[in-house]
Amino acid sequence: MSDHDYRPKSKVGQWFNDRLPLLTLANHLTDYPTPKNLNYWWTFGGILTFCLITQIVTGLTLAMHYIAHADMAFESVEHIMRDVNYGWLIRYIHANGASMFFLAVYIHIFRSLFYGSYKAPREIIWIIGIIIYLLMMAAAFMGYVLPWGQMSFWGATVITNLFSAIPLVGEGIVTWLWGGYSVDNPTLTRFFTLHYLIPFLILGLVILHIWALHVPGNNNPVGIDIKKPSKDTVPFHPYIVIKDGFALLMFMIVFAFFVFYAPNILGHADNYIEANPMVTPAHIVPEWYLLPFYAILRSVPDKLLGVVAMLSAILILAVLPWLDTSKIRSAVFRPLYKQFYWILVADVLILGYVGAMPAEGLYLLIARVATAYYFLHFLVILPVLGFKEKTLPVPLSITEPVLGGSPNLAAARNKESKIE
């Protein structure tokens, strides 16, 4: 990014830019050389930025009308739904926006896994991404508590109780988290405060995420290092801007469908019952995007080990750049890894499914096998694969196949378009 010798044309611009180089930054962002072979899986970064901004804007508006009090929260949400001008629209965008955010982030993460975007020199981008993902889960969980419905209350009870698994100090920590001896008003007010804070932390981390990205530049479907700028790159504006914009619009159509025609399908009916500490719902289930981890938690018979397994399932991703020993980034040139990749995708979907089911009988067995496989993938398969796998020959540049490159590569690209 330092190869810019940008100088604004106008005198005023030069004066300003010498004191605060915002124009240099703007120029960098528009000129930023981007690999020209990025496919649509690469548009989810922009989509995620859109999701974050949408959540912040709708969230701020909701916060103007919401009352964080155990006796009034449920009623204030109904007030928003009924009496606030377009309150129903704002709330449904915010509630479904959380689901859309996670849908996009899962695609973004699995894109990274497929094309090896987490590998050197992009480890820091990846680790910041994992921290963002963790914060997203915290924000989503606390946001789900705010309407103070039955699932809010009991979800909060179950999740905060996980901390009681910590030896010796566990119970004390839970009381401290609750601000009392059960989930109650103090819990609600602090969750509201944190739910308000976290998105801005995420915003800060997103800026670092993009900054770290702009140092080495984007990975690409071929997964090779490219010269920038060169025949292999296009300037971010207008090429990537319009492509991201097109993908974002497609995404928004899906988003709008949920908001306008199925706004409650992703939620749980019990959350329209006001929180009642005396009545426990038949099944306490988290939102769909947390289900795989919920399944891992429940598949371990011991409470403490269950919590450890669940946390490890996420934190293991942070060390992924060092667990994956293969020098080749893109799965396009890793025939074995590609198969294991799709098995992992299926494994996580299965975990999500059994996470929604009662933890008993066959479901529990499946959850255990799937949990074991999840860890096997990262701890055994990936490290070993790097040494054992016979990878396909990798091209020297992106333009090579386009300008009539090697037959091997043409085959690889065919395969690639199949999974696209």
Add this chain to the structure above:
Amino acid sequence: MKNLFKLFSIIILIITSNSYSFAAEKVEYLKTDWSFKGLFGKFDRASLQRGYQVYTEVCASCHSMKYLSYRNLAEPGGPEFSEAQAKAIAASFEVTDGPNSDGEMFTRPGKLSDKFVMPYDNVKAAQAANGGAYPPDMSVLVKARGGGVDYIYSLLQGYEEAPSNVSLDDGVYYNKYMYGNKIRMAAPLSDGLVEYGDGTNATVEQMSKDVTTFLMWSAEPHLESRHQMGFKAITYLIILTILVYFSMKKIWSRVESEV
């Protein structure tokens, strides 16, 4: 591109089927055609008005509807009673107000701005009057039950003699759609229970449909404007997407790479 769309639909299918699978019980609910379903779904105005009549004459003696105000009855997208009718409905209820300048609470006839008067002062009073069972508030009831409108519609018609192997306590009834089949509410509807002003035959089926429609509106009072806006928003997005697609093709035609 096409594949991307395919994947999108698959993911959505998985998500939705997932959330369905634990929300729905095994029983098959009774089906009827709801006018408010679908892209252009709207409430049947006459059915809403009849539904309000069933609610107020039958349900309201036990079930509160505390998030609704009488003014809602005259608002667009609802039963759309005339303002005079809604005022008359409100005035037929006694509302406790105050304290006045002497520090006393007093009662007065209801106004449009008042919330629906509750049959009991609090949950405890409601439980005491109903053998320990709390008749749930009906404001968002259809959204608070897994099967939604179909569940409520079926439940109202699901009363039957208990099978011989099921023993029922006093004040407990058998309903084939209720979770666990045991319900503390006696069959609330019977043919001809209310007399519809528009001459519609008040069968149990008709009343169930009307009151369920009314409950759908009470839970989603802005459903009609949501559907209308949704159609406009999605149409707009589709047109814009097509325009952006061709702009993108044009811009990318300058580089020898495909989008």
